[in-house]
Amino acid sequence: NAGVTQTPKFQVLKTGQSMTLQCAQDMNHEYMSWYRQDPGMGLRLIHYSVGAGITDQGEVPNGYNVSRSTTEDFPLRLLSAAPSQTSVYFCASSPRQGGVGGELFFGEGSRLTVL
Amino acid sequence: EDQVTQSPEALRLQEGESSSLNCSYTVSGLRGLFWYRQDPGKGPEFLFTLYSAGEEKEKERLKATLTKKESFLHITAPKPEDSATYLCAVQALGTKIIFGSGTRLSIRP
Numbered sequence: 515n516a517g518v519t520q521t522p523k524f525q526v527l528k529t530g531q532s533m534t535l536q537c538a539q540d541m542n543h544e545y546m547s548w549y550r551q552d553p554g555m556g557l558r559l560i561h562y563s564v565g566a567g568i569t570d571q572g573e574v575p576n577g578y579n580v581s582r583s584t585t586e587d588f589p590l591r592l593l594s595a596a597p598s599q600t601s602v603y604f605c606a607s608s609p610r611q612g613g614v615g616g617e618l619f620f621g622e623g624s625r626l627t628v629l
Numbered sequence: 630e631d632q633v634t635q636s637p638e639a640l641r642l643q644e645g646e647s648s649s650l651n652c653s654y655t656v657s658g659l660r661g662l663f664w665y666r667q668d669p670g671k672g673p674e675f676l677f678t679l680y681s682a683g684e685e686k687e688k689e690r691l692k693a694t695l696t697k698k699e700s701f702l703h704i705t706a707p708k709p710e711d712s713a714t715y716l717c718a719v720q721a722l723g724t725k726i727i728f729g730s731g732t733r734l735s736i737r738p
Contacts, residue, residue, distance in 0.1 A: 518672075547726070554638075556716065556730035557673070572725060604672050617663065618718075618726065620672030 516540050520605050520621035527595045527628045535590040535624050537605030543619070545608040546588040547572070548580065550601040551623075557604065563588055595628045602626075631656045631721045635729035642736050645706050650732045652717030653699040662700050664693050665716040667731070673716055707736045 521536045539546065547562035549572075559572030563582040577599060579591040588607075592599060602625050606618040632655045642648055654662065661680055665673035677686040679695040686693045690711060692703045702715055712735050718728040 549728070554730060556635075557718075557728035559725055559727065562725065573727070606672075617675030617678065618665075618673070620674070622672050623670075 518605055518607055518619050518621035520603075520624050522624060523622065524625050525627070527592075527626065529596060529628060531595050533592050533595065535592075535603055535605075535626070537588045537590065537621060538586050539588075539605075539607040539619070540586065541607065541609065541619065542585060543607035543609050544585065545610065546582065547606050547618070548578070548588070548590045549604045549606065550574065551604060552601050560590065560603075592626075595626075597628045600626060600628045631719065631725075631727050633717055633719050633727055633729035635715075635717050635732050637732060638730070639733040640735070642704075642707055642734070644708060644736055644738050647703070647705045647707070649704070650702040650715055650734070651699060652702070652729055654717075654719045655698075656719050656721035656727075658722040660720045660722065662695055663718040663720075663726070664691075664700070664702055665718065667714045667716055676715075704734070707734075709736045709738050712736045 518539045544565045548560040549557040551557050558574045561580040563569045569580050602623045604623050605621045608618050634653045636651045664676040667673040677693040682697045684695050690705050694701050714731045714733045716731045720726045
């Protein structure tokens with residue numbers, strides 16, 4: 515089983531460039547989310563979605579856009595990359611809306627460096 | 630504002646030396662508290678969900694407990710393979726799941 519698949523695993527960008535981090539899950543989960551993980555700060559929620567066509571902001575949404583056109587895919591877009599966006603990004607999904615009563619399934623992460 | 634604080638930041642134990650990790654939280658209506666394990670270079674892996682004060686869950690050498698203000702992850706007779714970062718997360722009213730910064734656990738043989 516593939517579970518949650520993130521691509522790319524590693525990426526280096528220059529300041530001002532744009533890019534999209536891809537996330538796909540094959541478990542038919544309604545809930546999907548994006549987190550960033552920085553040393554000493556744990557996982558911080560960027561954006562989340564409770565179903566196709568529905569997205570909402572998390573703790574640190576500035577500089578990022580998301581869309582949810584299908585149940586399977588939840589891409590994260592960086593519009594104009596900044597060095598402060600250097601981080602490890604995790605996509606996670608859950609079988610129940612909001613994850614209540616069910617756990618989050620995480621991808622392997624995408625390590626992004628912005629020069 | 631919803632907040633999750635984990636302590637200690639790091640913990641080094643000898644194999645077989647039992648201890649506890651703490652997760653204190655401030656939320657407006659707890660819907661669930663979660664514990665995850667994260668190995669270096671990997672995504673977090675789910676361990677437990679706790680819903681109400683007094684609840685306990687066990688898995689191998691790990692036991693999670695919950696009070697109205699905090700949760701503990703008790704590790705009994707740990708082995709080197711238990712070395713990892715342990716993350717606590719809470720879900721309050723709404724659908725956001727907020728994580729603490731984690732405890733790095735190292736078990737020496």
